[in-house]
Amino acid sequence: DSGVTQTPKHLITATGQRVTLRCSPRSGDLSVYWYQQSLDQGLQFLIQYYNGEERAKGNILERFSAQQFPDLHSELNLSSLELGDSALYFCASNIGSGANVLTFGAGSRLTVL
């Protein structure tokens, strides 16, 4: 157990729907990162938050949004889902500024039918 908790582990939904993925960072970590990993692909950086504020944005679609709450958990919202959104979504956390390790959650596997 890495200490980073992601829910749900698996999610199956239909095109056009909206889902929310949740992440609780490791205790003490202030920064949360979201990554997308499509089948047999590398990790695509989506977005990063630090202590509730957006820190960096990567290749995140306009249909996707995220936020980090005061208790530091984060949610990734995916809307108007398409088949191509099927992927493994990882959350990772670290202390933030000056940190040099990313700790990953187990991922949320999204299947869009």
Next chain:
Amino acid sequence: AQTVTQSQPEMSVQEAETVTLSCTYDTSESDYYLFWYKQPPSRQMILVIRQEAYKQQNATENRFSVNFQKAAKSFSLKISDSQLGDAAMYFCAYRSPNTGNQFYFGTGTSLTVIP
């Protein structure tokens, strides 16, 4: 943005033998961190080893070691005495201290261990 290149999409090694996975990166920064992460079939991302750029000594963690060549911007991973459990996708990653603590990942190398 920094780029991380893993030029070997797939590698294989005989059990108990040694294998080296390659990674190169492009940066103009002088201070940064490099990592190797392992992703087994379970898909969990696991930190294998890390290297601080300001340290000349190569990092070692049990059977895993790196060959860090800063001038050449090369960061290879050597796995000694390969075990079946080493079979996984391996990702090289670069962490920049100057771009909001961003991590940049390579495309991965799939390692097969042959019994």
